[in-house]
Amino acid sequence: QTHHRKRITCGDWNADDKFAFASEDKQVTVITSDGKPIGQVKVKSRPTNVLFGGDGTAPGNIAAVSMDRKTILLYNLDDPNNASELAFQPKYGKIVSFKWFSEGYAVVGFSAGFLVIISTNAEEVGQEQFCAKFHKDELRSLVYCQKRQKVATCGLYCVKVVDMHDWKKESSPQNGFPFRHETRHLDPSQGVLSDLQWTRDGEILSVSSKSGYLHAFRVKRSDLERKEEERGRIVLSKVVCVRMGCSSLIVFFGLSILAFLSIWSYVLKVSLCDLLRVLFYDIPML
Numbered sequence: 166q167t168h169h170r171k172r173i174t175c176g177d178w179n180a181d182d183k184f185a186f187a188s189e190d191k192q193v194t195v196i197t198s199d200g201k202p203i204g205q206v207k208v209k210s211r212p213t214n215v216l217f218g219g220d221g222t223a224p225g226n227i228a229a230v231s232m233d234r235k236t237i238l239l240y241n242l243d244d245p246n247n248a249s250e251l252a253f254q255p256k257y258g259k260i261v262s263f264k265w266f267s268e269g270y271a272v273v274g275f276s277a278g279f280l281v282i283i284s285t286n287a288e289e290v291g292q293e294q295f296c297a298k299f300h301k302d303e304l305r306s307l308v309y310c311q312k313r314q315k316v317a318t319c320g321l322y323c324v325k326v327v328d329m330h331d332w333k334k335e336s337s338p339q340n341g342f343p344f345r346h347e348t349r350h351l352d353p354s355q356g357v358l359s360d361l362q363w364t365r366d367g368e369i370l371s372v373s374s375k376s377g378y379l380h381a382f383r384v385k386r387s388d389l390e391r392k393e394e395e396r397g398r399i400v401l402s403k404v405v406c407v408r409m410g411c412s413s414l415i416v417f418f419g420l421s422i423l424a425f426l427s428i429w430s431y432v433l434k435v436s437l438c439d440l441l442r443v444l445f446y447d448i449p450m451l
Contacts, residue, residue: 169194179217179225183242187212193230195242204245208232218265219285227285229271234259237273239285249290251283264309264316266329270294272316274307280318280327299325306360313367315384319358323350324372326384351380 169188176186182198193212195204210233219227219241230238237251237260253260258277265271269286278300281293300320307318309329316327328345351358356376363370372380 174212175214177215177217185215185228187215187230204242206240206248208238218271231260261304262307266309274304274318276303278304305358308361308363310363310367317361317370319361319372321357322353323348
């Protein structure tokens with residue numbers, strides 16, 4: 166049993182059943198599935214998030230720790246005495262979220278609207294691989310779908326979906342960005358966007374607002390499953406928008422609705438997307 170003097174704030178498992186967690190006493194601890202401590206590091210600021218990732222030499226063995234939403238500590242279980250800290254430009258704002266998306270790479274979303282890609286590879290560590298201002302006013306949430314290799318972000322009133330397939334090899338950047346992306350603007354009267362989440366298969370992206378609206382978008386499968394040289398732009402179709410009345414009930418009712426529809430899709434032997442297309446309607450991208 167491992168004891169921390171203050172509240173544990175975040176944690177993450179890796180594929181080898183190792184668990185990294187951090188607490189308000191500024192300690193990051195790694196234990197095995199049976200509770201045996203295998204590593205601990207003291208950090209200088211309050212940890213707010215920890216995620217396992219890694220590169221080709223240490224897959225899943227690097228714990229990335231967001232410290233006070235300003236810097237990221239890279240703690241390699243294979244080299245615990247050489248943890249490195251990544252700092253970012255103040256103009257980016259606070260770290261909203263970060264996700265590992267490829268072997269040795271992570272994408273970081275910042276409150277001022279910036280999207281930054283960092284690397285843990287030895288020859289690139291500490292260097293920003295990409296930086297762009299994705300949202301004019303504010304970036305509020307960032308999520309990644311590993312199955313489809315898509316990053317989704319939301320600002321105050323818009324949603325962006327980014328294709329991370331071979332992002333460094335993209336020969337024809339779209340609007341100056343080295344990867345394909347699509348933007349969908351939502352009605353400001355439906356409230357400021359607060360969070361978003363993928364379904365496990367990456368077909369549906371759900372977005373919630375502070376005013377109690379729940380939006381669901383379908384990422385067209387036919388576009389995603391084409392060969393690399395045939396893939397066109399990402400296409401989003403809005404399949405449903407429901408006002409829940411109270412933002413605190415969005416997650417509960419949203420999951421209930423999806424669970425109900427999933428049951429009927431199984432009974433009728435059709436995909437969830439096909440069922441949604443029947444019940445609702447697609448709105449083409451502008």
